[in-house]
Amino acid sequence: MRKLLRTIFLVDLAQGLWVTFRSQSTKNIYTEQYPAERPKVAERYRGAPRLNNNPDTGETLCICCDLCGFACPEQLIVVSSVRNPETRRKELTNFTYDVSRCMFCGLCEDACPVDCLELTQDFEIAQYSREGLIWDRQMLEEGPKPTQYSS
Numbered sequence: 601m602r603k604l605l606r607t608i609f610l611v612d613l614a615q616g617l618w619v620t621f622r623s624q625s626t627k628n629i630y631t632e633q634y635p636a637e638r639p640k641v642a643e644r645y646r647g648a649p650r651l652n653n654n655p656d657t658g659e660t661l662c663i664c665c666d667l668c669g670f671a672c673p674e675q676l677i678v679v680s681s682v683r684n685p686e687t688r689r690k691e692l693t694n695f696t697y698d699v700s701r702c703m704f705c706g707l708c709e710d711a712c713p714v715d716c717l718e719l720t721q722d723f724e725i726a727q728y729s730r731e732g733l734i735w736d737r738q739m740l741e742e743g744p745k746p747t748q749y750s751s
Contacts (some may be wrong), residue, residue: 649702
């Protein structure tokens, strides 16, 4: 009889709800107002890649050694270059980075001898198609442009 009364009056449900409401103090609630307030990202977070330029000359720091492509376990970095006959140096012609397959492991960044490739703290890289996630040299130098929302 006691079990029947507990079932009819939903005693177990009331006890469960009491536990839930008891632990919902307003001091424990933490909600980020995401588009309006930018979240704090951890210091060691690895996000969107960037190809750095020399601040003095504006030229790319990449020496076309392709070590980043060799170090990448997913083999998603393609570097192509042409040797300049006058200076006898390689000049970067194409740099492609497929962000859709990237694990953001940082091996490409570690392999680069001149620190031209780095993984930044930018995390807003979502696109509507995979074609938008294959970044060329220009996109890598500019970096992602996150949408700025106004309230």
